[in-house]
Amino acid sequence: MNPQLIIGALQLLASFLPKIISGAAADEVTSIIAFLEQVIPVAIQVGEDLVQPIRNIISALRDSGALTSDQLDALDKQEAALDAAFDQAADAADAADKAAG
Amino acid sequence: MRKLLLAGATAFALTFGGCAELQKFQVAFETVTGNVVTPQAVVVAINSFDAIEATATSYLLLPRCGTGPILCREAAITAKVVPLIRAGRADRNQLKAGLRANPGQNISLVQVYEDLGNTTAALTASLATK
DSSP, rough: OOHHHHHHEEEEEEEEHHHHHHHOOHHHHHHHHHHHHHHHHHHHHHHHHHHHHHHHHHHHHHSOOOOOOHHHHHHHHHHHHHHHHHHHHHHHHHHHHHHHH | HHHHHHHHHHHHTTTTTHHHHHHHHHHHHOOOOEEEHHHHHHHHHHHHHHHHHHHHHHHTTTTTTTSOOOHHHHHHHHHHHHHHHHHHHHHHHHHHHHHHHHHSOOOOOOHHEEEEEEHHHHHHHOOOOO
């Protein structure tokens, strides 16, 4: 997980502190734990998905940014997977929103 | 949670914070010389968009708000994000075609480059705003 994600997670945790310090009821603690458990896989996924674009940016900054044909092919593949995952998520979200009216 | 997603979306920029890389990043992202844009700036813009698309995908995978889980996706934000991503993709693909057609050269797609930057900024704002 990158540093900024860790900071984001810590900010999130800090927002719960007042409740915890003031003696949150047992059911509140349970809901806080449930929330944090939901955050973990999402945070990991976001972190993993950002790795390749970040590497590509670092690469571009270190050299002229001129990509070879092979590098452009690799970028095409990476983006095809990215676009497919987005379209699938967008279709599912659209169906859920339509079903909810 | 929005804060966490935004943190992820902007991590690639902030990771460079406080070092010389930040300046390079800004120069690469912002420099448009006359009627052309450098391949370096284009590659940074493309990958910045890809990073926000990945973050948007994670957001869309959350359950719809109002269905129970606290960690959720709002329909109104979804409605903004989806068309922005699709518009950004068209610009991104046009810029990549420009890179292919002009290997190692500056390209003249300044307006497309600026549109992609604006789309990335709008997406970041949408995912960050409640």
